[in-house]
Amino acid sequence: MKRELEAAAIALLASLAVGSLLVLAAGQSPGHVWWQMLVRTCSSEYDLGQLLYKATALTFTGLGVALALDAGLFNIGAEGQLAAGVLACAMVGTALPEGTPAIVAIPACALAAAAAGGAIGALIGALRVARGAHEVITSIMLNAIVAGIALWIGNQYVFANGTTTGRAIAPGAQLPGLGLGGSAANAALVLALAVAGAMWWLRARTTWGQAWRAVGSDREAARSVGIAVSRVQVLVMTGSGALCGLAATSFVLGHKHAYEQGLGTGTGFLGISAALLGRVHPVGVVAAALVLGFLSSGGLAVGDLVPKELTEMLQGVVVLAIAAAVPIVRRAP
């Protein structure tokens, strides 16, 4: 636990150092830029709200990737699972009758999102278990396939004439916003935190968590004590996909209230960063999502000082740093 924190702290400090060099290269004083980033984000309700909005979706995809990593599987298909979730969520939302009450509509849309993402995860897991196809290969390939299918379905059935936007979902399916200066932050944040809590509990306190972590640490040991490794792998990939799909609740139900081409793009890949930075722990993932959300929201806030590509580079630097920091901490006695 302590080591995990150390690794994350070292990574963040290293990223800060590299980021400072980038800022210098952009001709600005690093101290000034970091301070402004903090001050402007914290002092503007809108920027804080945007931070939370970004962090909400990142928590879902981060938890999804972390669940797979915990079981020794690398799901880099979060992007595709999220795209499928967004489409399914919106399609169910628009198909619901106008007067559907929230108590039915919201769970229905959330379930559709989870089911769509989960189905893709299950396919990846099944290919791994039945055919030995490596999940990194299949999941990244499925990203492309899902994107293509989503676009085709969008064109055929969803998009209003000549646009890349679908009809609005039923009012009952819309999640309320959190206010916060007109930002996109919405009640999906509560769902994300609840899911993170549930993940923590499952992981630490149940035989399911024990089983998937055993599979992740030592497949042979898991097998020899009678854990059905293949079944665990398929279920974990299904769950991982479902969690990624759930990010749609923030995008569709909480913010846009409709399907849009490309809605949520990038959140899947950034979820990998959140999982790695959060060291696969549910609480860590939430914290990492906030940090990454701060980087992208804060980056926009100081857009007049430094180019916006800087924040994208920083997010990459954070992942590199965490990958490099873990062995340093591991080696210490």
Add this chain to the structure above:
Amino acid sequence: MIEAALTKRYGGREVLRAAKLEVAAGSVHALVGENGAGKSTLVKIVAGIVRADGGTLAIGGKRIDLARWDRVAARAAGIGIVQQHGAFAGTLSVVENAVLGVERGPILELAPVARALAELGERVGLPIDPWVRANELPLGAAQRAEIVTALHHGAKLLVLDEPTAVLAPVEVDGLLATLRRLAREGTTIVLVTHKLDEVRQVADAVTVLRAGESVARFAGELDIRVIARAMVGAELPEPARVEAPRDDAAPALECIGVGVGAALAGVDLAVRRGELVGVAGVDGNGQRELALAIAGLAPHAGRVRIAGRDVSAEPPARRLAAGLAYVPEDRHHGGLVLDASVADNLALGRRDVTGAFRIDRARVARFAAERIAELDVRPPDSAALARELSGGNQQKLVIGRELSRPSLAAVVAAQPTRGVDLGAVARIHDRLRAAARAGAGVLVISADLDELLVLCHRIVVLLRGRIVGTAGERAALGALMTGAAR
């Protein structure tokens, strides 16, 4: 030849505390001690592989500057070492390995070196083929090649770290004879081992290490019991044998025509309730596959019955539920989750302890405390990571988890004490005996004949995937294991 008093710390832990080693030139000197006593560290410092933190070292009467003592200096001073797991690069030939790190120029002249190696091998009675790739050599041959290479580099002092751990009994005898001959011809030998039989056979003198200190040095007539007492610091009680079950005792474990690919060819084997049956054999003759097949971890032909119930088509979980306990041969791959805690490892897969879904943490803690007390796991800390424990204590976790299964009918223990120190061996053997006394049939698969001889009622021998016979004493077993018996 060697006069050493060395200190070494890893992190905050002192693994050597001014550990003394005095070796006379031209002698065979045994360095014995339990796992973790510091034997390997001590010889690695002498051979320049590990740097000392303090102390003194003199080689051939010359005081060594420890700060500059590395492998190159040690090799130049005539110190060769053959390490536990072999140091040859697998994809290179023996001769290429022999010049690795020694040859200075850019152009390799291999042929003369190969000729020299082959000749030297003939002369000292260790024939080798210098052109074979190291990973194609059987373990015994690879070890011979390493010894010849060390001598070729001009070693006057040869250090061997647990060289017999990987050898068949016949190969062990050959190696020990070679060591004696080398010593007669003037090479000094330091033999690291924990097998006291070998010490008696070959050593002129013995140094005993315990917890990083040299606690005794013996020369001349060696009394094994005295050495053993010095190693563990206490007398090991003579264990009471388990009475053999009656002939009509119910079957606990039955294998009927069990086969796995080409490695295991139709093995028939039955273990009765209360019986301890040993499976002997040189590593790689189907022992591994037999254990995996019984546990349901490898697809197999034939039938497996546990407590009379046919489980041939059932997955591992069902076999365990039918009353099987399975101790895999490698605690690091299959036995334990090294990054999980002691308590989590003890409860791993044990739904009877954890509960079906929500983990009953109080019960897990109680269960872990019981197992820790039962097997004297050290440190007695259920929150420690399995990785932080010594090999012997790690193995106690596997034994503790498996042998405490409810309604235990059959135990398959593969290499239950491999790389485990004497104190832990005694605990583990006691636990296996207790399982038999309580009515389980115990199958012990081991490369260590001594272990099987002290534990088992009956020992069968596996050779090339078949059971080739049953025997009750060392020579007959050795003959069966190598195919010499007909």
